[in-house]
Amino acid sequence: MIETPYLLFLGDAPDMLAAKVAIGIRDWRPENALGQLRLPGCGADLGLPDMTLAEARAAGVRTVVVGVANRGGVISPAWKKALVMALEEGFDLASGLHNLLRDEPDLRAVAEATGRALHDVRVPEVAYPIANGVKRSGKRCLAVGTDCSVGKMYTAMAMERDMRAAGLKATFRATGQTGILITGDGVPLDAVVADFMAGSIEWLTPDNDPDHWDLIEGQGSLFHISYSGVTLALIHGGQPDALILCHEPTRTHMRGLPGHALRSLAELRDTALPLARIANPACAVVGVSINTQHMTEAEARAYLDGVETETGLPATDPYRFGAQKLVAALAAI
């Protein structure tokens, strides 16, 4: 649906965490990420060529993707001028923000005048059912985190990559805007109406071959009071056979919630597993995924060794060291 390749719009993102969408596209579909467009004050840098709109057109870019996720999902007035220019220069726009491109009168007017498309991937396009809890064929794995933005999507993406490389049947199932922008398909779970959250995940992960694994993108955290309900709907709608615990050890408090201390991997296991077994009594915790981006390689390896000793589970940073340990753990259940 969304024409590739992309120019990744970073706006005035204060830091790299705010550029999560763009980073995901760069890392998992690098062939689609030709360049970045940054405004004054932007504190993020993807390491891609900085391109003007003219340069992007010369390079073959078809769509400008808003690669920034704000708290609250607002389209900043500071971005408007650049986005209007992009439409005028002949690019489509794509965004996963809560605040829709189509709801901005100026963007809508220019898009209509120029015949360009506005893709709001956050908007659910499907009338999802209410979850029925019926067991489906095939296997499902879900990454759950001690916090938001700790690497759940990367974990599932890396497992898909390594499983496919090993000749196994695996499908990444996107539940957020980045995943949908990367794969072109999925459920924008944050924007689904409450009653249909779990049903949307049943819809996303239907019956499949007995040896096929759905690798479901996690959202939020059971410990993050702003989004914990979304996480539980994902656990109960996904009916996972396997859980991967995800953690970012250098964080000092829950993202966006000063005063809320980070919980441990053991607390996550003891909280998530009984809840998952309500939907699937056979569910097991099979491994740990650590986001070691703020550690040296030696620190990372020492930390992973410690986690394996403490939890008795295989632990890796799947982005840094590969997901093979987690793939092997799935094969064992």
Added chain:
Amino acid sequence: MIETPYLLFLGDAPDMLAAKVAIGIRDWRPENALGQLRLPGCGADLGLPDMTLAEARAAGVRTVVVGVANRGGVISPAWKKALVMALEEGFDLASGLHNLLRDEPDLRAVAEATGRALHDVRVPEVAYPIANGVKRSGKRCLAVGTDCSVGKMYTAMAMERDMRAAGLKATFRATGQTGILITGDGVPLDAVVADFMAGSIEWLTPDNDPDHWDLIEGQGSLFHISYSGVTLALIHGGQPDALILCHEPTRTHMRGLPGHALRSLAELRDTALPLARIANPACAVVGVSINTQHMTEAEARAYLDGVETETGLPATDPYRFGAQKLVAALAAI
């Protein structure tokens, strides 16, 4: 906003459970429930006078309330004729169904032609914030259930009644269509977009007097995979100081989920309390509310005695025997 009194439309409701909305209005605002309107095949009976539209008009009715909650919230074609006639006879319509009155072209056309109002209380009218987890002043109590439709709303309503009768400060906080239709205010949580669920409950239960109790209407159940995410958002957005455990002992499986066995009160306590303490470490389970409608009075009293012995908590059926035990338990924390 909604003009009273009401005629309660039961349509072709197969049983009394489906007429939950109408029953709630009858029980908690009897002065507004003048009569019932039933179609052929209706298996529900509120014990109110059956009225034609002409009789309802003569009795002073202003609004016909759709008092039936279907699975999926659909407006049945079988209801259409009666609802169109009600508009033509000069009544407003009010409904809490997912499928909106305003989205039915025939109802909308007749309402516009006759100048009548269509009230869809399920539609959120507020731009709720994302939850911030900040501690609010005042106290909050939340009823959680082993299943859906076990008496959580009645528990909170009965506690409000008995607390006010005792001169205490208490406010029932509606989170579903019945509660909103009864009180005229609240959050239609089932219909809130996922990311804003917990924030909507923070909005609903703001800072208050230190000795004031919000009695928050529960929704769903942590054990009901279709709606558990809604329940957890309510627990984390509400930051309850006190939990009441609710149970209906005669149910053989989770409502709408054949094959999913009902969980015990002990399992509910052990699941809900650690989750509630993520948002409010001081939260305590203070009492048990049993829905004994399918038991004789002797059976009910014996069952309650057993629950008190097993759990060490005060137990009552607040609708049948009053909520004083639960009110006393709140006063003790």
